[in-house]
Amino acid sequence: MDTSSLLLLALDLIGTFAFALDGSLTAIRVARLDVVGVLTLGMFTALGGGIIRDVFIDSLPPATFSDWRYLAVAALGGLVAVTFGPHMHRLKLPILVLDAVGLSLFAVSGALKALDFNVGLVQAVILGAITAVGGGTLRDMLIGRIPVVLRSELYAIPALAGALVVVIADQLGAPDAPAAVGAAALCFGIRMLGVRFDLNVPSPRGIDRDA
Numbered sequence: 089m090d091t092s093s094l095l096l097l098a099l100d101l102i103g104t105f106a107f108a109l110d111g112s113l114t115a116i117r118v119a120r121l122d123v124v125g126v127l128t129l130g131m132f133t134a135l136g137g138g139i140i141r142d143v144f145i146d147s148l149p150p151a152t153f154s155d156w157r158y159l160a161v162a163a164l165g166g167l168v169a170v171t172f173g174p175h176m177h178r179l180k181l182p183i184l185v186l187d188a189v190g191l192s193l194f195a196v197s198g199a200l201k202a203l204d205f206n207v208g209l210v211q212a213v214i215l216g217a218i219t220a221v222g223g224g225t226l227r228d229m230l231i232g233r234i235p236v237v238l239r240s241e242l243y244a245i246p247a248l249a250g251a252l253v254v255v256i257a258d259q260l261g262a263p264d265a266p267a268a269v270g271a272a273a274l275c276f277g278i279r280m281l282g283v284r285f286d287l288n289v290p291s292p293r294g295i296d297r298d299a
Contacts, residue, residue: 091264091265092200092204092264095200095264095265095268096197096200096201096204097157099193099194099196099197099200099268099272100138100151100158100193100194100197101157101158101161102189102193103189103190103192103193103194103197104134104135104138104158104161104162104165104190105134105161105162105164105165106165106186106187106189106190106193107130107133107134107137107162107165107186107187107190107194107223107224108130108131108133108134108161108162108163108164108165108166108169109130109165109166109168109169109182109186110130110133110183110186110187110190110224110227111129111130111131111132111133111134111166111223111227112126112127112129112130112133112165112166112168112169112170112173113169113173113179113182113183113186114129114133114183114227114231115128115129115130115169115231116169116170116173116174116179117173117179117180117183118231118233119231123170126166126169126170126173127163127166127167127170129227129230129231130162130165130166130169131159131162131163131166132223132226132227132230133190133223133224133226133227134161134162134165134190134223135152135158135159135162135223136222136223136225136226136227137194137198137218137219137220137221137222137223137224138150138151138152138158138194138198138219138222138223139152139222140218140219140222141198141201141202141215141218141219141222142201144215144218145201145202145205145207145215146205147201147205184280184283185280187224187236187279188246188275188276188279188280188283189276190220190223190224191220191221191224191243191246191247191275191276191279192220192246192247192250192271192272192273192275192276192279193272194216194219194220194223194247195216195217195219195220195246195247195248195250195251195254195271195272195275196216196250196251196254196268196271196272196275197216197219198215198216198217198218198219198220198251199212199213199215199216199219199250199251199254199255199271200216200254200258200264200268201215201219202215202216203254203255203258209255209259212251212254212255213248213251213252213255214248214251215251216247216248216250216251216254216255217244217247217248217251220247220250220251220275221235221237221243221244221247224236224237224243225237242278242279242281242282242287242288242289243279243282245278245289246274246275246276246277246278246279246282247275249271249274249275249278250271250272250274250275251271253267253270253271253274254267254268254271257270257271
């Protein structure tokens with residue numbers, strides 16, 4: 089396995105673990121699901137975006153079903169949340185941080201994999217963002233709330249920014265690893281600034297978000 093493939097796999101697996109924890113902790117804190125529900129929500133959050141990406145680029149079967157490590161890492165994240173989540177008295181911040189980590193890593197890995205399949209540059213940026221927000225969107229829909237990407241704070245924009253940096257760096261011939269780290273850091277930073285200062289994409293005139 090070459091360096092680029094190893095980097096892509098590492099980003100995917102770390103992002104999978106982060107999103108599995110995020111989804112599972114959300115199930116505990118927000119939806120108050122049982123153990124089966126916690127594990128299920130964690131798996132959907134961790135694997136949903138990657139499956140959507142692989143279907144779009146015709147990478148079939150999706151990596152989730154062709155590589156046992158994805159399912160194993162997602163299950164591990166859910167089990168960690170089940171074991172330690174109930175003892176965490178302040179779950180809101182860990183959930184937000186894990187969500188931002190997963191968002192950042194999947195934006196990068198999604199764009200890199202799309203480039204490996206020789207899609208267009210714009211398409212690679214879009215697929216990076218879809219990979220990043222897909223799992224979180226499924227998570228929110230399953231627990232009956234409007235997905236974060238549609239309602240509050242900066243979410244899709246950081247993912248698009250991270251994916252865009254990856255694509256630009258690829259066109260400039262920059263090494264994958266430094267570009268991936270920089271793009272993920274940018275995505276994470278923008279996302280956390282949105283959380284910290286409650287920044288939102290402007291609404292259409294006449295619409296009050298807080299109404």
